[in-house]
Amino acid sequence: MAGRKSAVLRRIVNKDGHNNVCIDNVEGMVKLYLHDIWTTAVDMKWRYKLTLFASTFIMTWFIFGVIFYIIGMGNGDFEPGLSSNHTPCVLNVQTLTGAFLFSLESQTTIGYGFRCISEACPLAIFTPVAQLVITGLAEIFATGAFLAKLVRPKKRAETIKLGQSAVVCRRRGQLCLMLRVANMRKSLLIQSQLTGKLFQSNVTEEGEKTQIHQSSVDFHMDSSGESPFLILPLTFYHVLDERSPLSGLTAENLLTRDFELLVTLNATMESTAAMCQSRTSYVPQEILWGYEFKPALFSTPSGRYVANFKFFDKVQASNDPAFVSNNTEKLKLEEDYKKK
Incomplete structure (x- = not known):
């Protein structure tokens, strides 16, 4: 009788309307979710949504900060005993922390004026252009998914x-x-x-x-x-x-x-x-x-x-x-x- 009672109380939909069916053993589940990334982002739980929103900004700041640091290393900006006529790619950037701060200032258009790109490195000039385009699209996606979930008819x-x-x-x-x-x-x-x-x-x-x-x-x-x-x-x-x-x-x-x-x-x-x-x-x-x-x-x-x-x-x-x-x-x- 206990088994029958348990079967009677089994539900497909909970009283609050949430689906009570577990989906299991689907081949290529991750690929399917990534293929429809917009729906996946909108359906995320709020804790994952806030993590995605914050990490979109932090990771792009850090990634392009690393790129600026690598460009400086390739140009020899961090070597000791540089000659007085050496022009660094990014002025006033000697560490990875400085490169991260420059990336943040560029992406958020703060522009304190202390760190800036010189005309000596074409690659350093192209990088902030690519950064603004790529991060702009990423921020639009993260912000749009955030607002879409916030105003859902649900x-x-x-x-x-x-x-x-x-x-x-x-x-x-x-x-x-x-x-x-x-x-x-x-x-x-x-x-x-x-x-x-x-x-x-x-x-x-x-x-x-x-x-x-x-x-x-x-x-x-x-x-x-x-x-x-x-x-x-x-x-x-x-x-x-x-x-x-x-x-x-x-x-x-x-x-x-x-x-x-x-x-x-x-x-x-x-x-x-x-x-x-x-x-x-x-x-x-x-x-x-x-x-x-x-x-x-x-x-x-x-x-x-x-x-x-x-x-x-x-x-x-x-x-x-x-x-x-x-x-x-x-x-x-x-x-x-x-x-x-």
């Missing part, structure tokens, strides 16, 4: 709240699976669409067993089929009829079924017209049979509406007579399942 999706649990109750005389969605910012989300995917094992007519089979689960706000106005907490529903992938779901077999329902909300931000996506998933233990959501929208005497998120995830037993008679038996089944 951050906006974190202010879209999907309910921690789903409920099964009746709506307009039909048995429905219902869940809540809310926008926690005043900025609007337009063209909102909620879709679902059901992951479960499946056996084909030919006897082939699929460990993870995907089925589409349609969610509706009302019968119009239009995109809802996501400014208030909304409840979406899926009808559990014979066309549903969840057909045959009952209070008795809910906790013994092995499936995961992935819910995805796609919306467009009104301010930037960028698409954002929020995801979560529900396993059978997070679907409450015979319950309904408590009201989370209230009106004030001043004529305003208040969305109280204290009640967003609160549920209450349904008053439908079809569920009242089964509540006691359902609670007993849940307690027995938890004990096992």
